[in-house]
Amino acid sequence: LAGCTWFQKGPSMKMRYLGLAISHMVLGVLLIGCATTVTSNKINVVPIEPEKMGIGGVSDAYLLGGDGGDLGVKIICNRDKSCAMFGYGGLGPGTVDYTVAMESPEHELLWARTYGGTNREELRNAIATSDGGFLLVGTSRSLFFTGLKIFSPSREPRPFLVKINSSGNVEWAATLGEGNDYMRDVYDAVQTHDGGYVLSGYSKAAAPVQARNRNVTVVKLSSRGELLWAYGYVLGTSDYGFALAEARDSNLVIAGITNVYDPKGDAMLLKINSNGNPLWAKVYTA
Numbered sequence: 591l592a593g594c595t596w597f598q599k600g601p602s603m604k605m606r607y608l609g610l611a612i613s614h615m616v617l618g619v620l621l622i623g624c625a626t627t628v629t630s631n632k633i634n635v636v637p638i639e640p641e642k643m644g645i646g647g648v649s650d651a652y653l654l655g656g657d658g659g660d661l662g663v664k665i666i667c668n669r670d671k672s673c674a675m676f677g678y679g680g681l682g683p684g685t686v687d688y689t690v691a692m693e694s695p696e697h698e699l700l701w702a703r704t705y706g707g708t709n710r711e712e713l714r715n716a717i718a719t720s721d722g723g724f725l726l727v728g729t730s731r732s733l734f735f736t737g738l739k740i741f742s743p744s745r746e747p748r749p750f751l752v753k754i755n756s757s758g759n760v761e762w763a764a765t766l767g768e769g770n771d772y773m774r775d776v777y778d779a780v781q782t783h784d785g786g787y788v789l790s791g792y793s794k795a796a797a798p799v800q801a802r803n804r805n806v807t808v809v810k811l812s813s814r815g816e817l818l819w820a821y822g823y824v825l826g827t828s829d830y831g832f833a834l835a836e837a838r839d840s841n842l843v844i845a846g847i848t849n850v851y852d853p854k855g856d857a858m859l860l861k862i863n864s865n866g867n868p869l870w871a872k873v874y875t876a
Contacts, residue, residue, distance in 0.1 A: 629760060630687070630704045654691050654702060655679050666718050671695035674724065676716040679704075686710040688726050690758060703758045707732025711750055717779050723755040725787060727779045730765060749776040749791065751815060764815040773807045773820065778834040780842075782864070785813040790831035790844050793822055806831040806846055806858075808866060821866045825858060825873065826850035840864045851875050 654660065658680020667673040675691045687706030694700050705711065705726065713728040730750035749766040766773050766789075776791035793807040805822035806829045812818055823829065826849040833845040841863050848858040850873055857874040 629758070630706075652699065654689070656689075656704075658686070660689065663713050664716050666716065666724065668718075668722075672700070674716075676713055676724075676726065678711060678713040678728070686712060688713045688728065688752065690716075690724070690726070690754065692756075692758065701758050705752050705754075705760065705763075706730070709733065709745075710747075714775070714777050715779060717781060719753070719781050720785065721755070723753060723761065725779055725781070726752040726754065727776050727789060729775055747775070749773050749789065749809075751776075751789075751811075753815065762815045764811075766809065766817075766820075773809060774804075776809075777830070777832045780834050780836050782810075782836050783840060786818065787811045787813070787815075788834060788836070788842060790834040790846075792830045803827045805829055806844060806848075806860060808834075808842065808844060808862065810866065819866050821862075823860055823862075823868060823871070825860075825871060828855070829858070831860070837861075841869065848873060 654675070656679050660677060660679030662675055662677040664676045665673055666676070672695050673693050675689075675693070677689050678686055679689050680686050685706065685708065687704040688711050689702070689704050691702035692700040707730060709731040711728060711730045711732065713726060715728070716724050716726050719725055728750055729747040731745060731747050733745050750763070751766070752763045753761045755761055766776075773789075773791055773793045776789045778790045780788050782788055787810070789809045789811070791807050791809075792804045794804065803824075804827075805824050807820065807822045808831065809820040810818040823831075823844075828849045829846065830848075831844040831846040835843050837843060841861055844860045844862070846858050846860070847855045849855050850858075852875060856876070858871065859874075860871045861869045863869060
């Protein structure tokens, strides 16, 4: 842990600002580091028959998926009217991978790929990047990444990031920590004006705070996925950062939930500067 500083906001709301030192950001080809994805084109494309789906007037439609359950998370369309679909699904026994499919402006499938390891990779979100590619963010339980899907050893889930280009090729991949003292899950990401990335999510509280507590966590990465800083922000005992945006002044705004007043949770807004220092926090109660 870095040093702790206390801030008073309003008559009764406290915010503790914790610097979370993420002890490792693994990049490169490592068996136990889980930083290199394996991509696969093993994905089924099944045409939809509109009359059987109960959808009138639908044409040139198709289903994407593998051997297990599949979930679509987000769609991003480009200025040329091509669109990418992002999600995750099961492509074999014990394996769930990120799934991305790109469609042309004429609604033709250009490519579809999966990204993952030996266990579960669950996509939370995806964003378009300034170079025409995409950043995929979610969690991974894989022990290591390999083209062999015969077995599926697992470890504690931790954030898993994959940067791909417009053709679906991996440019870099990274995992962020694990266990009680690191970022546990990531829900949103933005590319900042300097070309880097900021992630929002939550982490388990570190000692001496009770281990079952959750902290809003924000992580700043370089354009190549290198860790620049990471901080946890505490208002109550159960705080999550679900959505993230960069303001015109380069400050960052995080929307989430906290139980500082209500055990069932209230809406929360937190504003920090580009270095992660807190500017203000507000809680909205019913």
